[in-house]
Amino acid sequence: MKAEDEQAFREFVTSQMGSLRKLAYMTCGDWHAAEDAVANALVKLYPRWRKLERPDLYAKTMVYRAAIDETRRPWRRERSAGDAMPEVALRDPAGMADERLRLKAALAAVPARQRAAVILRHYLGLSLEDTAGVLNCNVGTAKSQASRGLAKLRELLGAERIKLTGEPMEEWTNAVA
Incomplete structure (x- = not known):
């Protein structure tokens, strides 16, 4: 090269x-x-x-x-020593650690393809066409996967507690950091 x-x-x-x-x-x-x-x-x-x-x-x-x-x-199917350790937040006066854990758990409960569509569309802000390209599907499938993933997240988190719109979600950056 x-x-x-x-x-x-x-x-x-x-x-x-x-x-x-x-x-x-x-x-x-x-x-x-x-x-x-x-x-x-x-x-x-x-x-x-x-x-x-x-x-x-x-x-x-x-x-x-x-x-x-x-x-x-x-090897991923085995439990690691870290699985037994509790996740403890260090000095989080705003309670964001709890919200991050809630969001992480909710994302884990969303089926993988729907989770990927939500991440690509709403977290990374990719267009429908680019999301479809990454997922190797047509645009309609990417759109429906993202929609179903958002619906599942709304169900798991409760629509009143977190804003799940079609806009890229900048606050997710803090939720997974």
């Missing part, structure tokens, strides 16, 4: 790493598995870098699929 292509790839990874990690985490629900998924996707992306028209969309597709693959690995 040429030096300028390598530099462009590094800049891309630097600028996109945060959103790719969040997509992977929200897809699989585990930060360690999300890190592995992003790393695996970027390793596969590197040789194809020069040929891509939309590397951002391609990377999101690869990360989504890698995160799903991470949850299918047999």
Whole structure:
């Protein structure tokens, strides 16, 4: 690979790493598995870098699929020592930790494809066409998956407690951090 292509790839990874990690985490629900998924996707992306028209969309597709693959690995079915440890919030006067835990639990209860559609559309702010491209389906399917995912979240969280609209949800950034 040429030096300028390598530099462009590094800049891309630097600028996109945060959103790719969040997509992977929200897809699989585990930060360690999300890190592995992003790393695996970027390793596969590197040789194809020069040929891509939309590397951002391609990377999101690869990360989504890698995160799903991470949850299918047999070692993930075992309980880790961290599962027995309670999640304790350190100094959270606003009660946001409880809300983050509620949101995390609700997202985990949404079926994987619907969860991915909601994340792509409303958390990452992708268009319907881009969401359909990442999910490898038609636009109508992506739209219905996102709609059903939002409906499931509303049911689980209660519509009066959290705003679930068609707008990108900036407050989700704090909910999964």
